[in-house]
Amino acid sequence: MKKPFNILAICLVLNLSFYAPAYPQKKTVTAKKTIAVATQKNEGTPIPNDPDVKIGKLANGLTYYIRKNTEPKNRAELYLATRIGSLMENDDQQGLAHFTEHMAFNGTKDFPKNEMINYLQKAGVRFGADLNAYTSFDQTVYQLPIPTDSVAVFKNGFKILANWAGKIVMEGDEIDKERGVIVEEDRQRGKNAKERMSKQLLPLLLKDSRYANRLPIGKLDILHSFTHDKIRNFYKDWYRPNLQAVIAVGDFDVNEVERLIKANFSELTNPVNPRPRVAYDLPDNIAPLVKIITDPEQQYNVAQVMYKQRGRIMKTTADYKKSLMYNMINSMLGARLQEIMQKGNAPFIQAQSGYGPYQGGLVPGINAFQSFAVSSSGATLEKALTAVLAENERMSKYGFLQSELDVARKNILAGNEKRLKEKDKTASSSFVQKYLNNFLTGTSIPSTEFAYELTNKLVGEITLEQVNALAKTLITTENQIIIVQAPEKEKAGLPTEAQLLAALKNAGNGVTAYVDNSLNKPLLEQKPAAGKIVNEQKIDQIGVTELTLSNGIKVLLKPTDFKNDQIIFSSFSKGGTSLATDANFQSAETVGLIPQSGVGDFNPSQLNKLLAGNTGRGGAYIDGLYQGYRGSASPKDLETAFQMVYAYATNPRKDAELFNKSISDYKVVLANKSADPGSVFADTVQAVLSSYHKRGMPTNLSDLDKISLDESFNFYKNLFADNSGQTFVIVGAFNMETIKPLIETYIASLPASGQAHNFVDNGIYPPLGKVSKTVYKGLEDKASVELYLHGDYEFNAQNNVQLEALKAALEIKILERLREKESGVYSPRVGLSIKKYPKAHYYFTISFSCATANVEKLIGAALDEVKQIKDSGATADDISKFKSEEQRQIELSLRDNSYWLSYLTNRLKNGEALTQLLDAQQRINNVTVETTRATAQKYLNEDNYIRLVLLPQK
Template sequence: MRIFQPLALAFLFSSLGANAASHDKRPFSMHPQAKQILAQDSTSWDQRLPFDDGVITGKLENGFTYYIRKNVEPENRVTMYLAVKVGSILETEKELGLAHFLEHMNFNGLKHFPKNELVDYLQRAGVRFGSDLNAYTGFDETVYQLPIPSDDPELLKNGLQVMRDWAQDALLDEEEINKERGVVLEELRGSRGAQQRMRDQYYPLLLNGSRYADRLPIGTEEIITHFEPTTIREFHQKWYRPDLQSIIVVGDIDPQMIEQEIKRLFADMKKPAAPQERKKYTVDLLDKNQFMVVTDPEMQYTVGQIIIKHPEEEVKTVGDYRRSLLKAVYNEMINGRLGELTQSANPPFLQAGVDIGEFIGGLDNLSAYFVAKPGAIAEGFKSVVRELDRVDEFGFTDSEFSRAVVSMHKNNERAYVERDKRRSDSYVNSYLAHFLKDNSVVSDEYRYQITKELLTTLTLSEVEAIGKQYYVDQNRDVLFLAPDKEEANLPSEATVNAWLGEVNHETLTAYEDKVSDLPILAAEPTKGSIVDRTDLSVIEAKSWKLSNGATVVLKPTKFKNDEILIHAFGPGGTSLYSDADYFDASNAAMLVNSSGLGQMSTVELQKYLSDKKANISPFIGERTQGISGAADREGLKTAFEMIHGYFTAPRIEDDVFQSTIGRIVSSMENRENNPSFVFSEAIQKSLYGDNIRRNPATVPDIQSIDQQKALAIFEERFADASNFTFMIVGSFTDEEITPLIEQYIASLPTQERDNAAKDLHIVEPEKGFEKVVHKGKEDKAQVRLSFYGDYDYTEAENLNMDALESVLSIKLIERLREDESGVYGTGASASYRKQPSGRYAFHIGFGTSVDKYPALIQSALDEIRKVKEQGPTQVDLEKFFIEQKRQHEVNLKDNRFWLNSLNEVLTNEEEFVSIVNIQEDMKKVTVESVKAVANKYLDEDQLFKFILLPDAK
């Protein structure tokens, strides 16, 4: 179960912009309601947005609400959500944390699934606990989610029964309640750290002293430990009632049948005779400005924030929706300017952003933030304010406005093109917001048409007016979060007011929008040719050999209407360079990718690509280098130009180089404050000594990077395309792709040289050991148990290792969480490789209290011992089989899965049939084969124990 805490940092709030949506030049028929509205004068903007006509919705006599929609993406799957308008905001002082605790209890005993039978039953059906089966508790709601297969009538029926049990039939057994206390306490313990400690201090100010500040969903240790079972039962009876609940069912189902089942299952739910009022709480505006500085010893960065609060503007009418588009345009343009500043030679901050959007408790806000460079808090703050003031004084340019609107047009088109491929989850989220917040829900057709038309009505002056409305000196909070050691350098409220005054009295100049009319490439390359074509019928793909020696593997699909994924690799990588050149080599692709390309600078390239779906990035790994990206049909030529450009015309700009190195060094300033970083660094050093290729880079390492050497290494790695393999997956035809391959791939340069990667022989020690690290204020422990060693890489071995990971994860959750109540989350993780030599790593991880970790380590090792001695149970193995089968069914219709699978097969020189033959291969996995793999690789001599404990007191 995930805990929903929506205010971790104010700059994480999202805006209420338009839904993104590929350029479709086909004629369309405007939705009648959109046509009617736009044919009238501006007063028609008061007309309410029409509800999505693709969903069946209704309310039973007892007040229970339902939403049902047929959607076949993914096929043979359905997603069900149960939403309850009950969160931590409704808790009394003696109930703090019980809304969240109750969410936990709905997985620990239901009328039709007592004790832990719910998780066990669904795992047998291929539903993954934590990723598929999940829930969260927020301030105002609790939401349960269950995606399941819909091609099994019995499972579908039982899925609806789960929803019914969640709605009102939790058993709330005292024994199960007492067992779950430890789990929730460990969740609370795991959440404690710098962010939580600081949040406890600034929430009352940020939330204007409202009830929200005292109602974090996780609750308090005192209440979780000591509440009486009758208290949670009374809370359940009081709030889990049909008039506060809704079921949302979207997927490959018969809507009429689902509607009848909902009526049958939920109509008998009863409301209390005298239901308690479900009060709506708000955050009131105080009509004053506030200021606060919060520090913590484990905070890694100094973050400054300006939050200007306003009454919430709901999106109910056409005019409201139009205003949301204006806000989205403002956000895009102001953030474009801040992004340019980060790419200057000496940027004033590490990162910054501005957002006009939703806040909480009936408020919206303009939120501006920056992450300060060390010793440059004033510079960062003033720079953000300066850009806001510059817009306030001069506005935006016509070219900025045009570019932002065109970009939104393109996004709208892309969403519309993919409307019949829209996944069920996105529909569920829309209906969830409608039930919980009364947000508008319009159809895909209507949204496309109304967005398309309204974008043409927006004016630059209206966008600028939005900025002036939100950027005001009232209801403004200024908040600084910083490491303890920065406390003496942090400003007072008087100092901040002085900074504001200084910027206000500066003589500002208007922004200059720099764009380029040049193409990416200075000249069109001379075409090459396709010299050989091979049909890969087993996976419905093909392989082409090009005249320059490069290989292209093509997998046309219809999984998306307009999505093309591209990945390419060639042998070599950083393995070919000495330790002295390692940091130049390992950072070269990042520096090139951060710069411009061909004839365009960084800023010019970003603006050129703003209205295109074309994104290509180079990489240099340890054993390979290559490119990766995506495009739609319209942007495909641009993507191929970028590929050719990275091979033939890369650049590392002076400003970008200085900016990037400076920001990386600045970001490293306080990382030793972070217990997670210290723990990770200690693990790497204990495993690999001082090997620079496995340890985090130091400040001198980054400062040693030479701009020209990095560019020379990049050019060298991409100078020979003859043994590169390009993979292209998605919605294209041979006729569309052939001329681009001939023009931009077959023309790439080649050299006669040996590009083979080197085996650096960097491996973990042969014998395990224990490493204890002390870092952190919180009284908690983090444990990682790891096994490393040589590995026999075969398809059968890999599947058995995956099965071992799965069955051991099940046992760890059952033992450490359910039986011993010692952890919130745990599991096993296996990884393995073939090149340069077969190696594996097998990890078990969990967080817990300092007093429990030794016993829990022994419990985890005991579960390993059982698997080694007895093998997994057949039941757990069957859970692995069905989960793999169900997941593979979905994967086979996903472009990203195919691209990753092709890359793995080609990199490891395996058979293509392995991608589709998993069901046959599964037959080779047995209790005995998994037992053998466990004994082979989980040898206690190769066990490494890594333990993070708090600072010694």
């Protein structure tokens, strides 16, 4: 089925080829002049650390953070954080900090070879999804989510952390096998326009700093040829307890965890003569730095301006207050730019301005006020950039309005209120990040209660004058950087360096004060005439109540205590764009733009202002087979969410200016789409999988010329004019007696004739037989492979579990063969897609990227693994891993609102028993070596085999 029309998001921040996030760092002193800082009196008082986290230090210098937290139950997040990264590498070790991270999973003293991964998978911990790590410039962090209801597994979790900290064995053969994996990681993440442009940008963005010569991925020639002693020396020098921290948050006894940390980590020692950990910084630039870069595969014309500044560590109430004001500024300026983007004469396709970490954390400790603009062509890029910079100057010259600040203030307070209400339902993983930041940067760790009180106090004290004064400091005369990235074909029309500098200098000429466009009226002029609940039925086994309303709509209610302040809902009715005729199909595909245009008299900008401080949100959606409503709210704002549902059903907004602007922007996206190899390949995949059916083909420029706003709007109105067949599922922290009157008022009143609705089978199916297609596009030695084994089948819970088990086993074998044995890929993927309608069908997918020379060898290896699992079935070990992981995921899912919303909706759509999950464990237990062999023989059938390959152009 062709995907519904959607304006593609354009990357807003330069995507450099890094392998991990970076976090702010303390200010450091170097011999070079560093970025200037405006003089600031450090007012305020120190922010105390949360007393609920136990912070300690062993005699060897290792720091630990321990917190008891019961969300999720019977689980813990264990982390090993190290204050080391690529900045610590010698010239002949470039890339070995990241390489060391890989080796942590390839054999330690207590877990030889792959024993660690095997052990954890049998305990239900998923490799990659749960068990993972990352390396950055100045930190390497290992994460291990682990169950706590198994004493042995939980204790071994700390043994694993200790093995990473000081017991990686670095066997020579394992080092050599991993070289190819890391080279393929570089290939998978790079070998594209972004990487090529990054290589030209980094000398500018990291000018005269060590960062420019210590990218975490390192240098390929070193990765290929370094001797084993180089990486062993790096590990010996830098993996030491005085640079490490253990973080443990979860459902456990704090004292027992402290004992486990002491027992496992106290024996670790520091070197007798430790190498000093030198701090590095980024020097400032007096004159603006300018770089114009083009690439044949670049899709968009993007201009970016940065004003670098020194960041501050969040330690005092004054620091906290300033962060709140930056938050307000970013929110208000972003809202202004969004308003402009909704206008037909907008000078840019997308734009953004804001203050935050420099290039998303490119250099820890450096922040920046950053702006960018995306234009339709190289010739219009100067105008687009000037328009964004003019908004910055408007902010600086005239400031913000009190009405804008009120909106920002309401939204901050609403979020603050929600965090307090959810304080005992906060996920353990969210605490981990706070403790990581404290260890790595010294940022304070306020308790939820302290942060709540401080936020309320400071937000009430912050004045418009204070915010406007801070906004004036964002545009600086030094440390300016201007960057242009554009398609090669646009080179002749791009602005020159002189023109860019002139735009920077003159953007504020002629700007006037901002005028607020708020609409002061209610969302609904009056409440609708309420309907009635005519029947109520309880499904006690799963805690669900089913209501039948007087208009025929059904509502399933699942009250939960998983969150204190969350209610989520969705609905569906059969139809969707399948009901469109061939003549108006293109217009129907754009029907998603109608709810994106606002509702009633409110455009999107005005709607956001109206709802400031209100968590209630609702809206409409249309996909290929269904249409319906979605929303969420805190309990106190649920009525607003339901009001929005009613408004989107009965009073949609027809906005020709916004609709035509979206179509115009999408034409620009499509015009440059063919430059990107990945986009061309994705379009080919979509076309082949739909058998080139005209309704399944990718959208092209000629399709856009066939689109009519009137047809799209009328299609939307017709879908929602009759809500017969709609079924709502509502999950969360609601009171049954409170929610029923709201349901009667806003859902039982939706127009519904009682007629039956269905979708149309338009015959969009994948091709039968063997299909092979090779696309030649791209400049680099990089291939992408997608293999499909598919067919029709009987859709039921028993078959689906057997297919999932087969997928899990095949995924393990493909990873072992293609990555560990062949060293030919970084992260191969095995996917399973199943659907019941319009015809029950399954897809197994094997996909990976690799060197072009290895395509045939790796495809052969993948198909060999398919053959082996057909011949022998999954191994008992792999089945054990599947069962453990499924059991653990079920335990987590059963206390998750989103899971229940999806589960109930899918059972209803597929006509399955709502109590199906009660037998889930039995179906999982029924998976055996023999059942996986039978399933493989039946469904891994190469009679329907699609082979799709992307190779560089000849």
